[in-house]
Amino acid sequence: MLTDDARYRILKKLEANPAISQRQLAEELGMSLGKINYCLQALIDKGLVKAKNFSKSQHKRRYLYLLTPQGIDSKARLTRRFLKRKLAEYEALRQEIEQIQAELKAGD
Numbered sequence: 001m002l003t004d005d006a007r008y009r010i011l012k013k014l015e016a017n018p019a020i021s022q023r024q025l026a027e028e029l030g031m032s033l034g035k036i037n038y039c040l041q042a043l044i045d046k047g048l049v050k051a052k053n054f055s056k057s058q059h060k061r062r063y064l065y066l067l068t069p070q071g072i073d074s075k076a077r078l079t080r081r082f083l084k085r086k087l088a089e090y091e092a093l094r095q096e097i098e099q100i101q102a103e104l105k106a107g108d
Contacts, residue, residue: 002042006039011078013029014065014066015067021062025040048070049071050067
């Protein structure tokens with residue numbers, strides 16, 4: 001299953017570097033090559049990414065992964081949700097740290 005986090009991270013990497021190989025993408029995201037292949041196929045099937053062969057490449061198996069207009073919209077929505085979730089996590093951690101610091105001060 002393709003999670004929002006995986007979709008966001010893949011779309012972000014593809015937008016920054018459409019010529020990235022699946023192997024490079026797997027290494028940079030800490031995912032298996034098989035999972036990247038599955039995720040890319042799911043993104044292509046959903047119409048979020050378009051894969052084009054490099055026409056002048058010596059490696060005919062290399063692709064250029066382009067975000068479609070629908071993919072760009074999806075990435076924007078995912079970015080907002082990702083940021084909202086990370087800010088909530090940050091706030092919860094900040095409060096926990098403050099609580100631990102207060103407990104340590106009270107124990108001194």
